[in-house]
Amino acid sequence: MSAASTATPPARDAREAGWGQSLADGAPGIALPHIERARAGVAGWEPVHRLATAMTSEPVHAHPNDTGLFRGAPAVAYALHTAGHPAYRRALETLDRHIATLTQVRLHAAYCRLDTGLPGPAREYDLINGLTGLGAYLMHRHHDHRLLREILTYLVRLTGPIRVGTRTIPGWWATGSPDRRQSPRWQGGHAGFGMAHGIAGPLALLSTAMRRGVTVERHEDAIRAICDFLDRWQVGRGQEAWWPEMISRVELRAQTAAGVGPHRPSWCYGTPGIARAQQLAGIALGDTRRAHAAEQALTGCLTDERQLATVTDPGLCHGWAGLVHTAHHATADTTTGGDLAAAATAVTGRMRHHVREHGVPTDDGFLEGLAGMVLADTASDTLAPAVRSGWDACLLVG
Numbered sequence: 001m002s003a004a005s006t007a008t009p010p011a012r013d014a015r016e017a018g019w020g021q022s023l024a025d026g027a028p029g030i031a032l033p034h035i036e037r038a039r040a041g042v043a044g045w046e047p048v049h050r051l052a053t054a055m056t057s058e059p060v061h062a063h064p065n066d067t068g069l070f071r072g073a074p075a076v077a078y079a080l081h082t083a084g085h086p087a088y089r090r091a092l093e094t095l096d097r098h099i100a101t102l103t104q105v106r107l108h109a110a111y112c113r114l115d116t117g118l119p120g121p122a123r124e125y126d127l128i129n130g131l132t133g134l135g136a137y138l139m140h141r142h143h144d145h146r147l148l149r150e151i152l153t154y155l156v157r158l159t160g161p162i163r164v165g166t167r168t169i170p171g172w173w174a175t176g177s178p179d180r181r182q183s184p185r186w187q188g189g190h191a192g193f194g195m196a197h198g199i200a201g202p203l204a205l206l207s208t209a210m211r212r213g214v215t216v217e218r219h220e221d222a223i224r225a226i227c228d229f230l231d232r233w234q235v236g237r238g239q240e241a242w243w244p245e246m247i248s249r250v251e252l253r254a255q256t257a258a259g260v261g262p263h264r265p266s267w268c269y270g271t272p273g274i275a276r277a278q279q280l281a282g283i284a285l286g287d288t289r290r291a292h293a294a295e296q297a298l299t300g301c302l303t304d305e306r307q308l309a310t311v312t313d314p315g316l317c318h319g320w321a322g323l324v325h326t327a328h329h330a331t332a333d334t335t336t337g338g339d340l341a342a343a344a345t346a347v348t349g350r351m352r353h354h355v356r357e358h359g360v361p362t363d364d365g366f367l368e369g370l371a372g373m374v375l376a377d378t379a380s381d382t383l384a385p386a387v388r389s390g391w392d393a394c395l396l397v398g
Helices: 027-039 046-056 073-083 086-116 131-142 146-158 200-211 219-233 249-254 271-285 288-303 320-333 339-358 370-379 391-395
Strands: 162-164 167-169 190-192 246-248
Touching: 027 046, 027 073, 027 370, 027 391, 046 073, 046 086, 073 086, 073 131, 073 391, 086 131, 086 146, 131 146, 131 200, 131 391, 146 200, 146 219, 167 249, 200 219, 200 271, 219 271, 246 249, 271 288, 271 320, 288 320, 288 339, 320 339, 320 370, 320 391, 339 370, 370 391
Parallel strands: none
Antiparallel strands: 162 167, 190 246
16 A cells, blocks of 8 residues: 555545535545545544534535536535445435435426427536436435436437437537637537546446446447447547547537547546446446457556656546546456556556655545545555445446
């Protein structure tokens, strides 16, 4: 175990607005390594209880427009459920009712939008802000649930094409720009490929649910539709394979991505998250060819010095920790030899070297800070990530 694994983020009180209810960079995410250590019996519950107090010291936000897995009531409930402590049972029951209501409102709005035949925003369906994230929470909390199946049914419908004039576009085509900034490139919207805000997130949720025996009508068809789209946009083969992070309407019409790649290997937008989602799809469908191709693509980006040179921080979202944790989960599922395992071990060493050279993150958050790095580093000490609490369910790599 590295020194980074033994350093847990400080359990501090809320300082910034929203900090108490942010899984990305606030109390719920910072609580996760404390929860993991408490459940492993190597630390006490006091830091968790202090952070839980910070999460609930003000009214928990549950407005459908302002909440998702990483923000508000779902973020708080995610951390409290992950703790598995009886002290949080009543709070979780209250949060469950609010999360059920906001999920139903979000689903109703999504179906109204689908009925118009027009594209909508990525935050309707994505992992960070949308229904995929709420589905990940429900699967983590309940394994199977009526609302989880309703979200899966929505995602199935989302994979149907949209007709715009004489052309068709993917059903998950998103309006506006990926970063919410005005740009001529995104006037016609975009399609994201990655785990955090693109179609890899829904693919991972659909595939993980199927793997766990939770299925809905045309579930397999939806998985195959997404995989077919990813196949059409794959660049290169074997360990040279990669995907765009996103494409514009002009690129869709030309059937060619404008950017030069491969891009930064990251959980959030890059090949690691996209490849892991496809490996999960291959496993769920019993498609060993697809699973093996995904493992090859992941191995390639983990061993390509040009790609690794673009990784400049240790965090989960787009840094070393995200690479490490995604790679170790993929390694635990592979049946095709030791190349991926060796690459996962090597990239773990690269993360620890980065920490020795540059120090741990100054931010203590989950997605980009110390909390996420500590969790990934600790889990990487075994071939199959040793996750007792299920803290990583929000990443959809497990």
